[in-house]
């Protein structure tokens with residue numbers, strides 16, 4: 001193999017490799033905590049990045065809710081308050097937890113009656129352009145995991 005052929009081969013293999021490493025997100029243990037009277041519900045899950053590059057959750061939508069936001073609960077001197085965040089970073093070969101007391105989805109303006117035992121459809125959008133559609137089980141207000 002001459003130098004030109006070797007350079008072409010290296011270029012070809014790096015082009016082939018890049019999309020494989022980019023699409024590495026999986027979502028584990030998704031669930032929604034239901035609250036009565038049409039109150040906003042909270043969505044939880046663990047985002048796992050199996051790839052070599054950082055990826056962020058940058059958007060969430062659902063046909064079952066009029067509005068979905070990404071929130072983070074913060075403890076301010078014993079008072080819990082929620083702030084809106086634009087992205088949740090997931091490090092390479094790492095994970096990010098959406099869990100009570102931290103990051104969560106805020107599912108608002110339900111478009112129909114939603115009760116524990118049902119499932120809601122949620123689309124997760126990531127910074128690498130990939131999307132994941134999930135059916136998230138709805139659990140009662142007193143569920144903890």
Ligand SMILES: [Cu+2]
Nearest residue numbers: 071082105106
């Ligand atoms: Cu919230």
